[in-house]
Amino acid sequence: MNYDIKDITLASKGNLRIEWAEQYMPVLRLIRERFAIEKPLAGIRLSACLHVTTETAVLMKTLKAGGADLVVCASNPLSTQDDVSASLVEHDQIPVFAIKGEDNDTYYKHIARALDHKPMITMDDGADLVSTIHSERRELIDGIMGGTEETTTGVIRLRSMEANKVLMFPLVAVNDANTKHFFDNRYGTGQSTVDGIIRATNVLFAGKVVVVCGYGWCGRGVAMRARGLGANVIVTETDPLRALEAAMDGYSVMPSIEAAKMGEIFVTLTGNIHVIREEHYNVMKDGTIVCNSGHFNVEIDIDTLEKICTKKRRIREYVDEYTLEDGRKINLLGEGRLINLTAAEGHPASVMDMSFANQALCAEYIAKNADKLGKKVYPVPKEIDERIAKLKLDSMGIEIDDLTDEQQKYLAEWTMGT
Ligand SMILES: NC(=O)c1ccc[n+]([C@@H]2O[C@H](COP(=O)([O-])OP(=O)(O)OC[C@H]3O[C@@H](n4cnc5c(N)ncnc54)[C@H](O)[C@@H]3O)[C@@H](O)[C@H]2O)c1
Numbered sequence: 560m561n562y563d564i565k566d567i568t569l570a571s572k573g574n575l576r577i578e579w580a581e582q583y584m585p586v587l588r589l590i591r592e593r594f595a596i597e598k599p600l601a602g603i604r605l606s607a608c609l610h611v612t613t614e615t616a617v618l619m620k621t622l623k624a625g626g627a628d629l630v631v632c633a634s635n636p637l638s639t640q641d642d643v644s645a646s647l648v649e650h651d652q653i654p655v656f657a658i659k660g661e662d663n664d665t666y667y668k669h670i671a672r673a674l675d676h677k678p679m680i681t682m683d684d685g686a687d688l689v690s691t692i693h694s695e696r697r698e699l700i701d702g703i704m705g706g707t708e709e710t711t712t713g714v715i716r717l718r719s720m721e722a723n724k725v726l727m728f729p730l731v732a733v734n735d736a737n738t739k740h741f742f743d744n745r746y747g748t749g750q751s752t753v754d755g756i757i758r759a760t761n762v763l764f765a766g767k768v769v770v771v772c773g774y775g776w777c778g779r780g781v782a783m784r785a786r787g788l789g790a791n792v793i794v795t796e797t798d799p800l801r802a803l804e805a806a807m808d809g810y811s812v813m814p815s816i817e818a819a820k821m822g823e824i825f826v827t828l829t830g831n832i833h834v835i836r837e838e839h840y841n842v843m844k845d846g847t848i849v850c851n852s853g854h855f856n857v858e859i860d861i862d863t864l865e866k867i868c869t870k871k872r873r874i875r876e877y878v879d880e881y882t883l884e885d886g887r888k889i890n891l892l893g894e895g896r897l898i899n900l901t902a903a904e905g906h907p908a909s910v911m912d913m914s915f916a917n918q919a920l921c922a923e924y925i926a927k928n929a930d931k932l933g934k935k936v937y938p939v940p941k942e943i944d945e946r947i948a949k950l951k952l953d954s955m956g957i958e959i960d961d962l963t964d965e966q967q968k969y970l971a972e973w974t975m976g977t
Contacts (some may be wrong), residue, residue: 569645582908
C-alpha cells in the first residue's frame with residue numbers, strides 16, 4: 560500500500576484516540592452498522608481531502624464499512640494528527656497522505672497522490688480536490704459521479720465555479736445542512752478556537768478584550784464562548800445585518816481600525832482576505848495576540864508582518880513573536896492557520912458526529928443518484944438533515960412533542976384567525 564505519513568509507530572496511540580472519539584459519535588456508528596450490511600459504496604473509489612483528526616478517522620472507517628475504496632489526504636498542512644494517520648494505515652489499511660507541518664509543496668503533492676486514486680466521489684474540506692481536478696487533472700472528470708464539500712469557504716469556491724459555468728460535476732454542500740453549520744461552525748468552532756488559543760498561549764480570557772472579526776456561524780460561537788470566560792468582546796463586520804445582530808446580542812461593534820487600538824486577542828473568522836493588515840498592526844497594543852480560525856491562512860496579512868518586523872522568534876510552540884520598529888510586539892498564533900486544528904484537536908467528536916453523518920449519507924446519496932444530478936452545487940436533501948437531527952436527539956436521550964391532529968390541521972388552515 561502506498562502512503563506518506565510521519566511515523567507508523569504512532570498507530571496504537573492513534574487507535575486509542577479514535578476509539579475515544581467514536582464513543583461520542585453515536586449517529587455515525589449507527590450509519591456504519593447499516594453500511595456494513597447494505598454496502599452502498601461497494602466498488603466506489605473515493606478520495607477524501609479532510610483534516611486528518613480522530614473524528615475523520617471514524618468517518619473513514621464508516622465509508623470503508625460501506626464498501627468504499629478510500630484514500631485520504633490533508634486539507635491543511637498543519638491540522639494533521641500524525642497518530643491518526645498511522646492508525647488508519649496500520650489498523651484500517653486506508654492509505655493516508657498527510658504529515659503535520661508539511662510544506663506547501665508536499666501538501667499539493669499529497670493532493671496529487673489522492674487524485675491518482677482516480678476518485679469516483681470526492682470529499683473536500685475547502686475545495687482543494689475539486690479545484691485541482693478542474694485546473695490540473697481534467698482527465699479525471701469523466702469518471703467522477705460527484706463530490707461533497709464540508710466548509711463555508713469551499714462552498715463559496717464551488718458556487719463561484721458554478722456561476723462561472725466551469726463546474727464539471729455535481730457537488731453537495733454539506734456545510735449548508737442545518738445539522739452541520741448550526742452546530743459544527745457555531746458550537747464546534749466556538750469551543751475549539753478558544754481551546755486552541757488557550758493551549759497555544761495559556762492566556763487568561765477573563766477581563767481581556769477579545770476582537771472577533773466576522774459574526775457568521777463561526778464568529779457567533781467564538782464570541783459567545785469568549786464572553787462565557789469573562790472576556791469583553793468586540794465584533795467587527797462588513798454585513799449590516801450581522802453587525803446589527805452582534806450589537807443586539809450585546810457585543811460592542813465598531814470598525815476594525817478602532818478595534819485594533821483596543822483589542823488584546825484578535826480572531827478572524829470571515830473566509831476573507833487580509834482582514835487584519837498593516838494599518839491594524841500600526842495601532843495595535845504591545846503584546847497583542849492575533850490568530851485565525853477561518854479556513855485559509857489569508858485572513859491575516861502575514862507577508863506584511865514579516866516585512867515590517869525587525870525581529871521574529873518562536874517564543875512558544877504555536878506562537879511567533881514579531882517585534883516592530885517601535886519595540887511593540889505582536890504574537891501570531893499557528894502561522895495564521897486555523898488555530899483550533901493547529902494548536903488544539905479541532906471540533907469535539909459530538910459535533911463532528913452530525914457533520915460527518917451528513918458526509919457519509921451524502922456520499923451514499925451521490926452513489927445512488929449520480930445519474931439524476933447535473934453540474935451544480937446541491938443542498939443536502941432535507942430528509943437527510945432531518946434524519947440526522949432526530950437520530951442525534953435520540954442519542955442524547957431527548958424526546959420532543961408531536962403535533963396533535965388539531966395542531967396539524969390548524970397549521971394547514973388559512974381561514975382561521977382569532
Ligand atoms: N476553524 C474551523 O474549524 C472552521 C469550521 C467551520 C468553518 N470554518 C471556516 O470559517 C470561515 C467562516 O465560516 P462561517 O460559516 O462563519 O461563514 P459565514 O459566511 O457565516 O460568516 C462569515 C462572516 O464574515 C463576515 N466578513 C466578511 N469579510 C469581513 C471583513 N473584512 N471583516 C469583518 N467581517 C467580514 C461576513 O459578513 C460574514 O458575516 C470560513 O472560512 C469557513 O470555511 C472554519
